[in-house]
Amino acid sequence: MADPLLTFTEQGIYCPRGDFYIDPWRPVDRALITHGHADHARWGMGHYLATDLAAPVMRHRLGDISLETVRYGEPRDIGGVTVSFHPAGHVPGSAQIRVEHGGAVWVASGDYKVVDDGLSTPFEPVACDHFITESTFGLPVFRWKPQAEVAADLNAWWAACADAGQTAVLGAYALGKAQRLLSMLDPAIGPILCHTAIENTNAILRDQGLRLHDTVPATADVDPKAHPRALLMAPPSATDSKWAAKFGARQTGFASGWMALRGIRRRRAQDRGFVISDHADWTGLLWAIEQTGAENIYVTHGYTEIFTRYLNSAGWNAQVIPTQFGSEEEDAA
Amino acid sequence: MNRFAALFNALDQSTKTTAKVAALAEYFADAPEPDRVWTIAMFSGRRPKRAVTTTRLREWAAERAGIPLWLFEESYPIVGDLAETIALVLPPPTRQTDHSLSHWINALRGLAETDDEARKAFVLDAWDQLPDTQRFLFNKLITGGFRVGISQKLMTRALARATDRDEAELAHRLMGNWQPESITWHQLIEADDRQADAARPYPFYLAYGLDDAPEDLGPPEDWQAEWKWDGIRGQLILRGGQHFVWSRGEELMTDRFPELARALDFLPDGTVLDGELLAWGDGVPQSFNALQKRIGRKTVPKKLLSEAPVILYAYDLLEDGGADIRALPLSERRARLEALTADLPPEAPVKLSPRIAFDDWAQLHAIRATARDAQAEGLMLKRAASPYLAGRKKGDWWKWKLDPLTIDAVMIYAQSGAGRRANLFTDFTFAVWNGNDLVPFTKAYSGLTDAEFRKITAWVKKNTLQRFGPVRQVTPHHVFEIAFEGIQASPRHKSGVALRFPRMSRWRQDKRVQEANTLDDLNEMLRIYG
Ligand SMILES: [Zn+2]
Ligand SMILES: [Zn+2]
Numbered sequence: 001m002a003d004p005l006l007t008f009t010e011q012g013i014y015c016p017r018g019d020f021y022i023d024p025w026r027p028v029d030r031a032l033i034t035h036g037h038a039d040h041a042r043w044g045m046g047h048y049l050a051t052d053l054a055a056p057v058m059r060h061r062l063g064d065i066s067l068e069t070v071r072y073g074e075p076r077d078i079g080g081v082t083v084s085f086h087p088a089g090h091v092p093g094s095a096q097i098r099v100e101h102g103g104a105v106w107v108a109s110g111d112y113k114v115v116d117d118g119l120s121t122p123f124e125p126v127a128c129d130h131f132i133t134e135s136t137f138g139l140p141v142f143r144w145k146p147q148a149e150v151a152a153d154l155n156a157w158w159a160a161c162a163d164a165g166q167t168a169v170l171g172a173y174a175l176g177k178a179q180r181l182l183s184m185l186d187p188a189i190g191p192i193l194c195h196t197a198i199e200n201t202n203a204i205l206r207d208q209g210l211r212l213h214d215t216v217p218a219t220a221d222v223d224p225k226a227h228p229r230a231l232l233m234a235p236p237s238a239t240d241s242k243w244a245a246k247f248g249a250r251q252t253g254f255a256s257g258w259m260a261l262r263g264i265r266r267r268r269a270q271d272r273g274f275v276i277s278d279h280a281d282w283t284g285l286l287w288a289i290e291q292t293g294a295e296n297i298y299v300t301h302g303y304t305e306i307f308t309r310y311l312n313s314a315g316w317n318a319q320v321i322p323t324q325f326g327s328e329e330e331d332a333a
Numbered sequence: 334m335n336r337f338a339a340l341f342n343a344l345d346q347s348t349k350t351t352a353k354v355a356a357l358a359e360y361f362a363d364a365p366e367p368d369r370v371w372t373i374a375m376f377s378g379r380r381p382k383r384a385v386t387t388t389r390l391r392e393w394a395a396e397r398a399g400i401p402l403w404l405f406e407e408s409y410p411i412v413g414d415l416a417e418t419i420a421l422v423l424p425p426p427t428r429q430t431d432h433s434l435s436h437w438i439n440a441l442r443g444l445a446e447t448d449d450e451a452r453k454a455f456v457l458d459a460w461d462q463l464p465d466t467q468r469f470l471f472n473k474l475i476t477g478g479f480r481v482g483i484s485q486k487l488m489t490r491a492l493a494r495a496t497d498r499d500e501a502e503l504a505h506r507l508m509g510n511w512q513p514e515s516i517t518w519h520q521l522i523e524a525d526d527r528q529a530d531a532a533r534p535y536p537f538y539l540a541y542g543l544d545d546a547p548e549d550l551g552p553p554e555d556w557q558a559e560w561k562w563d564g565i566r567g568q569l570i571l572r573g574g575q576h577f578v579w580s581r582g583e584e585l586m587t588d589r590f591p592e593l594a595r596a597l598d599f600l601p602d603g604t605v606l607d608g609e610l611l612a613w614g615d616g617v618p619q620s621f622n623a624l625q626k627r628i629g630r631k632t633v634p635k636k637l638l639s640e641a642p643v644i645l646y647a648y649d650l651l652e653d654g655g656a657d658i659r660a661l662p663l664s665e666r667r668a669r670l671e672a673l674t675a676d677l678p679p680e681a682p683v684k685l686s687p688r689i690a691f692d693d694w695a696q697l698h699a700i701r702a703t704a705r706d707a708q709a710e711g712l713m714l715k716r717a718a719s720p721y722l723a724g725r726k727k728g729d730w731w732k733w734k735l736d737p738l739t740i741d742a743v744m745i746y747a748q749s750g751a752g753r754r755a756n757l758f759t760d761f762t763f764a765v766w767n768g769n770d771l772v773p774f775t776k777a778y779s780g781l782t783d784a785e786f787r788k789i790t791a792w793v794k795k796n797t798l799q800r801f802g803p804v805r806q807v808t809p810h811h812v813f814e815i816a817f818e819g820i821q822a823s824p825r826h827k828s829g830v831a832l833r834f835p836r837m838s839r840w841r842q843d844k845r846v847q848e849a850n851t852l853d854d855l856n857e858m859l860r861i862y863g
Contacts (some may be wrong), residue, residue: 139408140400141421258756260421262345262469263413267783272346306407313401 034110053093089123091176125291135302190229416472509533603655
């Protein structure tokens, strides 16, 4: 058997033939990046390659880096290996990376979700022999409801807060989750205020042509009284801060796939948990894997052992790949 | 079950007590009466007799969800709750109905008469018509264990608001042996007193911990001091020629402590005592370790009865000559208790827990320091003029415990938690040095903040040396201060010791691993405090 096209090393997923890494977690010379989340796009690489849609956020976060961009589906030759980026549906600009050489096709999917959120370019299955998949929600207890149903709950909660004279404070990860929630909110209920961290990302995405509802930057000098019936969106760490306290009587909500579990909902001690995730649920993961037609599945961050065991019992040739994805991002997944 | 599910969601979603009480009060005012009775029953730990085994439930759920049973079993500990795991794995319902809570409970009770086939058909059919929360609650009706953060106190407060009745009186009504199957709302809440219920205990009065020194409590002569015993809080009821023993958790423990039956020979009918159940030997209380052999046993072999006989160390008198005397001041109740117990012979299974005489607070500080010698955990301070209240109320009763023992230890294994901590590493094993080796000596689960748990979780993921199933061996790097209440020799443990109530009291990020304590230090503690 020929040497594998992709290998799993201390630095991350590596292609020896093309001499490049995918989402490496230690500084390397050439890095292909699936998307701008902190556990995938890290600091210190010699050269970065990412989609044109992911690039502005990466520049914002990583500063002055050597970054080349490609469009979805555009092939690139790196040392005789053909690479291309394909929509992963995870957040705007996120990609699966297809790597081909000598008839063998590998796909590293980064983080993905298979339902269309109306904002990110929808997930496209890519046929391959070897598929590297995440498993953040790789248990049968995770099954997402249709987005419209959750949006109705979210807006009902906001409207009830507004009617009771309370500010609805919604915790959301700045890249992806925040804009998705924004698209689900009904601006007829009241104004939408955004924490600076989120507002900065909003501005970048608006610049690249994404249509988002109007928002009010919740800067230090914003007067809460000037915005009755407001919904305030903030990174999870800020929802209970002094900064949030100046918005007076309020309820806090948090949106994440983890909110499907009552225990976790209660631990976070939020008033409301909304089950909305940027990751595929159990059904979505299995569907995606099926669609690739791959025989060999490599399972990374999440419930790796259990998910792998299930895949093997269902006829795939699956194995666990230890990675350093997840951590800070995982909690807000 | 819509109404009950709405109540449950309101309670579950809110972190604010006032909102919970309001939701409950509204429910007690407008839900159907049989549903109210069952709600009170379930929130105070009662449930209908289990009609289906949990084994069958798991099998049916896995089958219905189209997943192998092992996958269900792997998911369950991560979710941390069986009823919830089932509700989550099942496909969405195909139709929706709205039967009352009592309808479902009665239907489940009817299952007792049927066979396995019929039970399965019934349960699958129920799952297929109940969405989300209702499905979860239906499962809870079978498995039991509602934990909604509703204390008896909050429930009583809500009932008082809904019915315009006195809170303490309602608390007393809800105590004891009533059966939700056979009691009506009127009998439970509204009817004149349920005289027939001889076993009914009084609500326990619970003390708050004293954070500061007692000097702030005012003149020492207003206070009565006692040892705080390290046993099981119990209420002994002698009525109608029968005796009943209740735990603080409202569990009837009469059969577990048969020694106490003889109390009827020495004390008059119409007596109710509050005190501590303790193992007794050589004329003094024995350590909690001696009592521990008796815990969890429903019946007691003869040998254990003579090895670790149990007494009630009485410190309060709640009923005297058949009259409820809780409203009398403690000094008066104490005088009656002392009179009642004055002539008890040594073989009586009830003894008087002594008062500790003291002149000033300074003296009491010195006495408290000797608590471990007396097999006590510290002191109790009770206001002499106070009535016996119901539940935990600040002001009249204080526990002034000894500071815990502590040792600095190295974290060597980590395991993820269940339920509310399913995605965090929260269960750790700690070791002390023995030469160049780290010897594990205890596990601990609690004591850190959620932020600290998140931080340590991220660290564990990056510093795993080896996996043994759910357990990860990690690089010895972090030192934690472990606090505990007691230590005893234990041949079952590699370290030779076992700790009582160990928890992480501090994350010693200022200490390097080499600075953790040693096995010799631990043995020295065993010598002094064991
Ligand atoms: Zn991501
Ligand atoms: Zn990720």
